[in-house]
Amino acid sequence: MGAMDKDQVLGILAEDYMTPEAVELVARAKAMAPRLAERAREAEAAGMVPVETVQEMKEAGLFRVLQPKRFGGYELDPRVFYRVQMALAEGCMSTAWIYGVIGVHNWQLPLFPEQAQQDVWAKDTGVLIASTYMPTGKAEAVEGGYRFSGRWGFSSGVEHCEWIFLGGLLPKKDGSGALEHATFLLPKSDFRVEKNWDVLGLRATGSHDIVVDGCFVPEHRTHRTNDHSDAGCPGRQTNPGWVYKIPFTQVFQRAVSSACIGALDGAIAHFRERAAAHVGKHGAKTAEDVNAQQAVSEAMMTTDQLKLVLFRNYARIVECARTGERMPVEERLMQRAQASQVPKQCATAASELMRACAASGTYKSNPIERVFRDIHQARGHIANNTDTYARAHGAVMLGMPNADPYI
Numbered sequence: 199m200g201a202m203d204k205d206q207v208l209g210i211l212a213e214d215y216m217t218p219e220a221v222e223l224v225a226r227a228k229a230m231a232p233r234l235a236e237r238a239r240e241a242e243a244a245g246m247v248p249v250e251t252v253q254e255m256k257e258a259g260l261f262r263v264l265q266p267k268r269f270g271g272y273e274l275d276p277r278v279f280y281r282v283q284m285a286l287a288e289g290c291m292s293t294a295w296i297y298g299v300i301g302v303h304n305w306q307l308p309l310f311p312e313q314a315q316q317d318v319w320a321k322d323t324g325v326l327i328a329s330t331y332m333p334t335g336k337a338e339a340v341e342g343g344y345r346f347s348g349r350w351g352f353s354s355g356v357e358h359c360e361w362i363f364l365g366g367l368l369p370k371k372d373g374s375g376a377l378e379h380a381t382f383l384l385p386k387s388d389f390r391v392e393k394n395w396d397v398l399g400l401r402a403t404g405s406h407d408i409v410v411d412g413c414f415v416p417e418h419r420t421h422r423t424n425d426h427s428d429a430g431c432p433g434r435q436t437n438p439g440w441v442y443k444i445p446f447t448q449v450f451q452r453a454v455s456s457a458c459i460g461a462l463d464g465a466i467a468h469f470r471e472r473a474a475a476h477v478g479k480h481g482a483k484t485a486e487d488v489n490a491q492q493a494v495s496e497a498m499m500t501t502d503q504l505k506l507v508l509f510r511n512y513a514r515i516v517e518c519a520r521t522g523e524r525m526p527v528e529e530r531l532m533q534r535a536q537a538s539q540v541p542k543q544c545a546t547a548a549s550e551l552m553r554a555c556a557a558s559g560t561y562k563s564n565p566i567e568r569v570f571r572d573i574h575q576a577r578g579h580i581a582n583n584t585d586t587y588a589r590a591h592g593a594v595m596l597g598m599p600n601a602d603p604y605i
Contacts, residue, residue, distance in 0.1 A: 237251060287464065288467070309433045347410055361383060487554065490554040527594065
């Protein structure tokens with residue numbers, strides 16, 4: 199039996215979601231990666247993914263992967279979305295990062311009431327939405343909605359967007375007095391961007407702070423983020439497709455971890471090219487270095503294993519969304535922990551590649567240096583707090599109650 203193609207291995211569990219249009223979208227992303235790599239250093243220096251890059255992604259239809267067909271989207275399986283993201287990340291992880299966090303919003307908006315969807319897409323279905331979900335917003339109930347204020351951090355790619363999702367807390371509708379996470383939808387005119395993104399990695403994401411000073415948010419522009427019922431997701435009345443029945447966390451958590459896999463693949467490609475030609479100051483060839491040989495093999499095994507788990511888990515998520523089966527909490531917690539592990543494992547592999555590059559590899563001219571920083575930066579996202587989510591899963595497996603409100 200001959201060796202299978204890499205894409206065959208990745209899709210061996212269920213390849214039916216890779217429709218002709220899905221294959222074409224992934225191919226467009228792969229074709230874009232070399233251009234993204236050429237722009238990566240300049241984008242990092244500018245602290246922003248180039249406008250031309252975002253325009254190219256728009257023209258290629260990449261932001262429409264999860265958007266409803268009735269708004270000009272493809273309404274495809276989220277696995278296509280993650281494949282596109284990983285392909286982009288091979289060229290520039292910052293670009294793939296903002297693609298993930300902006301593109302996933304075209305999946306969440308369809309859960310909002312129909313009027314909110316019309317507010318955003320009635321005139322231009324290509325409008326983009328930014329976000330920062332940290333629940334720091336202060337919402338005061340007023341007639342028809344809320345008076346909303348606050349300051350949020352880490353709004354990736356916001357300078358490319360006309361709308362934004364912001365997190366806050368609202369009393370549950372059951373009258374218990376308990377609070378729950380809510381997503382508030384605001385137009386660009388209602389918030390301002392405080393440019394303060396000066397960090398270790400993912401520098402081109404432009405993940406600045408957002409400030410809102412007492413604007414009015416109508417009730418229809420709110421969504422109870424963790425209420426996965428039909429009542430909690432009124433947009434399903436006009437968007438009945440199974441893809442909009444997946445719980446929020448199961449879509450979002452992979453949008454902020456999968457770029458690490460693609461970025462590590464990009465680093466592996468650079469390392470192999472470099473090692474084949476590089477001779478150190480003392481005359482040693484990198485390709486003959488046993489440490490380099492081990493580092494590249496272990497990195498390749500890492501991305502292979504992480505992709506297999508990603509697509510296997512998502513085959514199960516899709517099955518539940520299609521059939522209406524509620525995934526057991528133990529399984530959901532396990533999947534959350536596995537998603538949060540991705541940046542940690544990728545960071546370990548990237549660190550070994552950097553070590554095997556030796557001293558000359560630390561120059562900015564080495565793309566692996568940027569990947570190293572970008573992946574380590576990604577570990578700081580709350581959804582990638584691997585220790586917390588591993589412990590949450592472990593606690594339930596040892597008989598303790600589930601303490602994760604997003605699960």
